[in-house]
Amino acid sequence: MYRVNKLTHNWLIKNIINNKIKERLPYLYGRIIDLGCGTRPFEKDILKHANEYIGVDWGNTYHNLNAEIISDLNKPLPIPSSSFDHVVSFEVLEHLQEPLTMLSEAFRILKPGGSITLSVPFMWWVHEAPWDYFRYTKFGIYYIFQKAGFKDIEIHPTTGFWSMWLLKINYQTNKLVRGPKYIRKIIKLTLIPFWFINQTIAPFLDKIWQEENETAGYFVTASKP
Numbered sequence: 001m002y003r004v005n006k007l008t009h010n011w012l013i014k015n016i017i018n019n020k021i022k023e024r025l026p027y028l029y030g031r032i033i034d035l036g037c038g039t040r041p042f043e044k045d046i047l048k049h050a051n052e053y054i055g056v057d058w059g060n061t062y063h064n065l066n067a068e069i070i071s072d073l074n075k076p077l078p079i080p081s082s083s084f085d086h087v088v089s090f091e092v093l094e095h096l097q098e099p100l101t102m103l104s105e106a107f108r109i110l111k112p113g114g115s116i117t118l119s120v121p122f123m124w125w126v127h128e129a130p131w132d133y134f135r136y137t138k139f140g141i142y143y144i145f146q147k148a149g150f151k152d153i154e155i156h157p158t159t160g161f162w163s164m165w166l167l168k169i170n171y172q173t174n175k176l177v178r179g180p181k182y183i184r185k186i187i188k189l190t191l192i193p194f195w196f197i198n199q200t201i202a203p204f205l206d207k208i209w210q211e212e213n214e215t216a217g218y219f220v221t222a223s224k225p
Contacts, residue, residue, distance in 0.1 A: 002041050007192050009170035012199035013216055016158050017090065017119055020219045024117050025049050030085030035073055035106060036092030038063045046088070054084075062128050074098040077105045084109055087116040091217075094121055095131045103148035110224040116150065121217040122157075123164050125171055141220055150222035157215035160206030164216040166198040 001021070002014035021042060028049050034040070037055030046053050056077070057067035071077055074097050087106040093099050106116055120141070126132050136144075138155045145153045159167075173194070177187050 001045055006196060006199075009174045009191070009195045010167060012163060012202060013158070013167055016163070016203075016216075017219075020119065020156075020158065021045070021090075021117075024221065027115065028086050028088070028117070031083065032086045032088060033079075033084045033109065035087060035089040035102065036095070037067055040066055042088070042090070050086070060131075073102045073105075075101065077109060079105075079109045081108050082111045085111055085114050087114070087118075089116070089118045091119055091121065093118065093136070094124075094134050095128060097133055099134065100144050100148060103144055103150070107149045107224055112224060115221060115223040118220045119158065119217060120220070122215055123168075124216055125168070136218065138218060141218055145220065145222050149224065151225050153222040154220065156219045157212060157217075158219055159202075159216040160209075161211040161214035162205035162209065163199075163202040164214055166202045167216060170195050170198065
């Protein structure tokens with residue numbers, strides 16, 4: 001799982017995605033392929049249920065390259081059709097110039113009856129520039145998944161308005177941590193209580209004042225007939 005450090009400005013979104021994936025783990029059996037595996041934060045947890053985990057990443061990754069298969073997800077994958085029981089891909093789709101190619105390839109390499117689990121940001125800052133191309137509404141997500149051939153498409157927001165908005169505030173205030181080392185330390189120590197408190201109360205505010213159209217991102221599952 002993502003490491004969650006509650007002294008940081010963005011631990012809430014990591015915690016939320018971890019919880020979403022925990023709910024999904026019992027369905028991740030057999031052979032699993034992780035498209036855009038990065039640092040492979042979910043490998044150990046997936047292997048508690050699955051027989052095999054294969055990571056795919058490209059050569060220009062911002063992380064240490066740690067994949068069995070090196071391939072550009074904007075292009076066809078060097079993988080036989082109907083090879084895997086499940087595809088996972090977390091916070092990757094926004095970085096692809098050809099997202100439909102990736103989803104179509106995910107569909108192709110899945111066995112009939114296999115499924116995909118994916119997370120993607122919506123109202124989120126530009127990151128890993130210049131490889132950050134798209135933000136998706138739930139309608140856009142449904143369209144491209146359906147076009148790739150998937151059925152039983154379920155799309156759930158990862159947050160409500162308050163978590164999304166307060167995370168944005170935290171990312172903005174994190175930019176204040178600058179200057180000489182001792183100044184940075186003082187500024188960060190000042191901000192940590194603010195970050196901790198707002199990320200603690202944000203999920204409760206989401207429940208009290210619900211807004212389904214304002215979210216940091218979406219968590220998606222779908223299947224191959």
